[in-house]
Amino acid sequence: MHVDDAIRSRKSVRRFLPDPVSRDTLAHIVEVAGRAPSGSNIQPWQVHVVAGEALHRLSAAILAAFDSGEEHQPEYTYYPTQWFEPYRERRQRCGYGLYETLGIRREDKARRHEQMRRNFHFFDAPVAMIVTIDRRLETGSYMDAGMLIQSLMTSARGQGLHTCAQAALAWYHRIIREQLGLADSELVLCAIAVGHEDPEAPENHFITERKPVGSIARFHGD
Template sequence: MSTPPSVHANPSAASSPGRCRNTPSGNCWNWQRAPSGNNIQPWQVHVVTGAKKQALCEAILQQAQAGDPGEAEYRYYPDQWREPYLARRREVGFGLYQALGIDRHDLDARRQQELCNYSFFDAPVGLLISLDRRLNTGSYLNLGMFIQTFMLAARGKGLHTCAQAAFSWYHEVVRQHVPLPPEHILVCGIALGHADTEAAANAFATAREPVSTFASFHGFESISQA
């Protein structure tokens, strides 16, 4: 597996909702080898499929469709959006809706697309990622590296993933279906399956800023002149 194609792949729709045969059980994926400061390994994962996954998704969808927006236990978005982040967010949102053929003013269609999150985009396997709330900000760095390690490992096994913070808003429903400890915050879900290459959402590619906009290099002038 070469890393660049793995980094680019992040589909949000899955084909074949049947049984996923190549699941991350056991140690063969090596996802437990993710970097971890002081080796505290703070992550916890619940992996759901089959009837268990279906019951969970139906329960969340029922609550969401009833108009209950849920409430996350951590703040994913800023209290006030600022530039350049606001423009980037709008660009990706408008671009995705355009790819899906959804008018940005069609709130009903946008809502239906949002609800697709809660079926794991029809992927056969879903992961629920949690973190001990008694830990601090540094553990979120550990968790982010763990999630990325898992997603790269999945590509190495020929599978695709989509990380989904949307599940955090319905942590109370999730707790009714998996034994999530009360001291744990539900951080996100991850859809795991084979990407549906025919899905319009998967044909949409997000833009990235050039390296020069976020990275500064210091001291390399003297090296190049040596």
């Protein structure tokens, strides 16, 4: 797959088939993604590839915490405390578009809650990648990790797979740490669900829009 096709066809898949992904394929994805750049080549990341019974245990532990109503917080701030334009409108269009595709009305709190809960099933994916960085590093390492995450998803597309990056899992870092035996220095950034797309699922037909080049780039000079 040409890199342009891999990037253009990447999307957030929210329902996967149960078909397994081989360890060789997963190792290849991580190897290729490991070519992502980082400042002074420090490579501040770790990728924890979770499948099989280990994934079932992790999912069950997080779901139990979610269902209990326990208070959990991530170790970093992802979103602003106060939204403003144009980001408020873009975020709303994304959320409303997904729920509309699924036939979930705004006032249907039960179904909205259930859809949120599917995050912690990893949308039925057979594999989850938990991405961490060393907490002793600084903001630049978050930029480095972002390039790794994009590379993981692009590499997966090159293998005919799909993904969904899940920042929601960062809220449950204590459970992830316990289940996977993470080092104290590791800060959980996100999960990435990996597998084969269920082409019949309506949520997988929801494609978020992108702004045109003229809206996101300014060209200076000839």
